[in-house]
Amino acid sequence: MRAGLPYARPGQVVGLLGGSFDPAHAGHVHITREALKRLGLDRVWWLVSPGNPLKVRGPAPLARRMAHARAVMRHPRVDVTDLEARLGTRHTARTIAVMQERWPGVRFVWLMGADNLAQFHMWEDWREIFARVPIAVLARPGQRLRARTAPAAAIYRRFRLPASAAGGIGYRKPPAWIYLNIPMNAASSSEIRAGGGWDQPS
Ligand SMILES: Nc1ncnc2c1ncn2[C@@H]1O[C@H](COP(=O)(O)OP(=O)(O)OP(=O)(O)O)[C@@H](O)[C@H]1O
Numbered sequence: 001m002r003a004g005l006p007y008a009r010p011g012q013v014v015g016l017l018g019g020s021f022d023p024a025h026a027g028h029v030h031i032t033r034e035a036l037k038r039l040g041l042d043r044v045w046w047l048v049s050p051g052n053p054l055k056v057r058g059p060a061p062l063a064r065r066m067a068h069a070r071a072v073m074r075h076p077r078v079d080v081t082d083l084e085a086r087l088g089t090r091h092t093a094r095t096i097a098v099m100q101e102r103w104p105g106v107r108f109v110w111l112m113g114a115d116n117l118a119q120f121h122m123w124e125d126w127r128e129i130f131a132r133v134p135i136a137v138l139a140r141p142g143q144r145l146r147a148r149t150a151p152a153a154a155i156y157r158r159f160r161l162p163a164s165a166a167g168g169i170g171y172r173k174p175p176a177w178i179y180l181n182i183p184m185n186a187a188s189s190s191e192i193r194a195g196g197g198w199d200q201p202s
């Protein structure tokens, strides 16, 4: 990272995993490693969000979530960033637009768990995200049916790639998306919070 911004060369393929990471957990680490392995990515950048625009409850302070995410995700090809706070963006479509300007020639791929595909049609300018970058959806326990019946999946049905195309997804012209059936990990931030495992230190 230079001056707080991650580095990638033009032509490199970078997966973007946006999230509240409130807190980061083994599920995030697992899908990041799977994405690196299967999608032909050079790097993955975590975008630790200032706050999900659809969530009412505010998350823990960004600095705390960043520090914890960095402790949890240790991999030479992964950068944990607070890019949205630095770029002043909050909605994903805008974040990606600004990043494509800032890193010309870098091939970004949007990564998300299957639960997010189910809600994707409610994101601001969500069609613009499909128009800008290939998307990889990673299996999550209990979310298969919801993802299969997601409005965004139906609308973009003809742009879905077969599993065999995973390794080259970064080179596909958008719209293009793929559903990755990976071994699953059941970790979730809400469960950790409900169990009191992320309470503020007193
Ligand atoms: N166990 C998991 N398996 C697959 N995808 C996951 C998993 N945990 C998180 N993700 C994905 O990682 C991204 C960031 O997730 P987020 O930070 O919201 O964690 P979360 O566990 O889903 O949180 P919460 O329970 O508060 O909704 C999202 O795209 C989400 O779908």
Ligand SMILES: O=C(O)c1ccc[n+]([C@@H]2O[C@H](COP(=O)([O-])O)[C@@H](O)[C@H]2O)c1
Pocket (backbone or CB within 6 Å): 017, 018, 019, 020, 021, 047, 049, 051, 052, 053, 054, 055, 090, 091, 092, 093, 116, 122, 123, 124
């Ligand atoms: O752009 C939007 O309207 C939008 C709505 C909901 C979620 N997102 C993004 O989706 C990512 C996952 O959010 P979360 O809170 O489920 O971890 C994170 O990068 C959010 O900024 C984006």
